[in-house]
Amino acid sequence: MSDENNNISDEEQTPEAAAEEAVAAEEMTEDGKSVEQLEAELDDLRDRLLRAVAEEQNTRRRAEREKSDTREYAITSFARDMLDVADNLNRAVSAVDESALDGASDAFKNLIEGVAMTERALLSKMEGHGIKKVDPAPGEAFDPNIHQAVAQIPSDQPNGTIASVMQIGYTIGKRTLRAAMVAVSAGAPAGGGETPPAGGSVDVKA
DSSP states (O other): OHHHHHHHHHHHHHHHHHHHHHHHHHHBOTTSOBHHHHHHHHHHHHHHHHHHHHHHHHHHHHHHHHHHHHHHHTTHHHHHHHHHHHHHHHHHHHTSOHHHHTTOOHHHHHHHHHHHHHHHHHHHHHHHTTEEEEOOOTTOBOOTTTEEEEEEEOOSSOTTBEEEEEEOEEEETTEEEEOEEEEEEOOSOGGGOOOOOSOOBOOTTO
16 A cells, blocks of 8 residues: 555656756756856856957057057157247248349349258158148137147137238147247227238237
């Protein structure tokens, strides 16, 4: 009798026990971790790998950008020193009016032409190294990135635009080496009078 009861009990428990054992076997690994735990660890490792790859790419881009900047702007100090030479050559050429050359000796004309050629050669060499002249024309829009407003004067140019240039500027690459010193127009003079020479009120917001 007892054997029959035991057999019945075994028959009733066998399907459930088998199912539970099968599930337990599927969900547990040799080290005792569940499948869910392993999947979570895998997701974490995948996330860490992606972050490491992204960081490595960012580091490489920064290094390349710094290398490019170093190469492009290495001569900044030297270029700034050369601006005095360029300014002096420009002043020398600008000081001689065209009318002054009429009737002048060939030696004087050759001297002026030689100075002008030296200025052009210097600017050409500077431009070859990424140094460009900033010489805005009257009426151009004022750009605080490359222009320095030192005065605001009435002029025939639209209000807020450049009225005149007091000193040309230079850029190196994408940076301003020296801002061009300009006078900004305050609009037409009141009463329609003549436009005064550059050098009016100083713009402290430059």
